[in-house]
Amino acid sequence: MKLRICTIVLLISFSSLCFSQEAVEKAAPPAGNALVGDYYGSDVSNGSVNKAVSVEKLEKDLKITNKIENVAVKGEVTDVCPKKGCWLSLKTEDGSVFFVKMKDYAFFVPTALRGKNVVLEGVAEKKVTSVEELKHYAKDAKKTKDEIDAIKSPKEEIRFLANGIKVVN
Template identity: 55%
Template sequence: MKRIVLAAAVALFSTAAIAQPPAGDAKPGDSYGEKVNPAGAIAIAEIPAKLANTESVDTKIKAKVLDVCPKKGCWVSLAINDSTTAFVKMKDYAFFTPLALKGKTVVLDGKAFVKTTSVSELRHYAEDAKKSPEEIAAITEPKKEIRFLANGITVVE
């Protein structure tokens, strides 16, 4: 019986420890996932034009981080311009980012594409971002958005 209780306690504490963003200051040069060399990165503002004639593009982009998933650091939101954002997930859920990444300029390597995100998925991300119940309930339409599947992220500023 003691072993069962001990195993359950270890599992509970392990799950709690895993379900948090990694610690760190996100200083220039810090990398998450694969280390990305900033040389040759394009401005994220160029991505909409590149996706106009193709489904997806493998690329390296430079962008400012607007938001980070406060639960685990499993997604980030990037500024494309003053009114448009891009949503980034980590390839194969292989790495997470610290909350300190918010407001930093990063270079990401991976695949950019356009996706229509369902209402349930949008609500899930709103819950992750700790939006109010009213804000979550106001999500009633799917959203066509630019997505990025990142192999790695490196802080540059």
């Protein structure tokens, strides 16, 4: 009898874990309008907002060193992961973009962040992104099969790991 009860409890526990994992996989980006002053992750202090460097300055600094810790950067969001809000792209002055992930996958951003100006706080580095990873993000961004298949070589780019993101206008 005890064995039967333990088996039933075990099966119920296992099935609840399966359902919660399914809910995580089907998660959508958080709701919200991304209004001025809203922040995601750690709040970005006004001091950091005032000291935030442009993307152009960040690019110049990363030519000297491959990694910069505790940096605040300001720019315009051009894209947000439509699947979960787990990454975004920030526009550079020359029209290219760089990729931003959230530290420890600890927070997500709403798709309404697209087109907004933000200040990011975190770590920036130059990195070579593999073809496999580039294709993964292209799938997340719902690119066409032809666009995904066209990715044939790794790409050196700026990558940013954000502790916090604040909408500034």
